[in-house]
Structure formats: structure tokens, C-alpha cells
Amino acid sequence: IVMTQSPLSLPVTPGEPASISCRSSQSLLHSNEYNYLAWYLQKPGQSPQLLIYLASNRASGVPDRFSGSGSGTDFTLKISKVEAADVGVYYCMHTVQTPYSFGQGTKLEIK
């Protein structure tokens, strides 16, 4: 399954919203009706951290500024009001079947 993110670069003014798209070459909807899509953020010089799992569930400790949506092959990560701490590379990843795969990454920077 190929994961395609857009845009690859995302300059955002603090306080403004941001949106990242992730499209998969096959449906990520499992027979149990969950979409096996997660979003990760890798801040500069750090390990990745989980933001969203099963397409729309925020991981523990993730601010509610982050939200995930979508189903099937089309998913979106939204940040309602970008902060300086949100800078880094955002990745989507599927786990619906092996081999799992990540998107290319979207680099969010502050204008």
C-alpha cells in the first residue's frame, strides 16, 4: 500500500489553521470498521511521537488542537491553531496489513 501525503512542505503563520492530506492506494478500512491510519510528528532532533490513531483518536497527552478525519483511502490531519511547538515533519502510516508503510512526510514550518 502506497501512502501519499500533500503538501510536502507547509509554511504556516502562528495562530492559523493547517491541514495535511494522506491518501492510500488501497482502503485502510478493516472488516472491524476501523480505519488503520495513524499520524506521527517528528520534531527536529527527536524521535517520532504518536498524534492520532485509528484515523481520528487523539493519543494520550495530544492537545485537542490536533484532529484526524477520513475513511477508506482519504485522510486528513488538521491543526486548528498552529503553534511554534508544532514545527516538524508529520507522517501518516497505515497498519491495515503488512507490510506497513509511511507517507513521505510533510514538513511544517512557521512563517
Next chain:
Amino acid sequence: EVHVVESGGGLVQPGGSLRLSCGATGFTFNTFWMTWVRQAPGKGLEWVASINQDGSEISYMYSVKGRFTISRDNARRSLSLQMRSLRAEDTAVYFCARGSEMSFAIAFDLWGPGTMVTVSS
């Protein structure tokens, strides 16, 4: 404190072998999926292999199948990645990460700092 820490990285010649380890503390290791993810210098994330709670389900990315072996020792709370026939393209930071407690890996919520593997003559 809950964390995982990788070890065992280093410089190895093409065709050589290396064994990575990941130690887990602060959580019930034997109830979680575990996985290895790698990141080549300046590149994106790449899933390598995953193993379920009792080691009965194991999966690999295509390019490492037959060369890498993932395993776990629940008594020692340890995850391993035995890497053989290493190639230059295996050069990367290797991350250990924790999956879910369910029957599927779902997502990876705890990551180690990573260990660097360099394959070069």
C-alpha cells in the same frame, strides 16, 4: 518511568552482521506488540518489522526478509533485531517502538531515541 531504549548500533562492513537490542521499562512488556522502524540519514520513516505479544506473529518489510530476524524475550523485557548480509542501504537510525495490547499492532505510542547503524567499508 515508561520507556524503551535501543542499543547495539555501530559501523559494520557490507555483508556483515549486527544485533540490535531494545530494553523496556515501566510497562507490562509481554502484553504489547513491538516494532522496529528505521530512518536513513535525511530521509523519512520506514517500517522494518513487527512482532506480537508472544512472538507467534512476525512480519518484515520486503527488502529485509530473509536477512533480518526480529525476536523478543518477555522474561528479560527485551526486543531484538538480528541483521545479516547488511547493505549500504540499511544505513539508518533504528527505532524500537511499542504497539498496542490488542490483536493488531494499530499504532506505535512509545519510541526509543534510536541507535545508528552504518554499513560501510
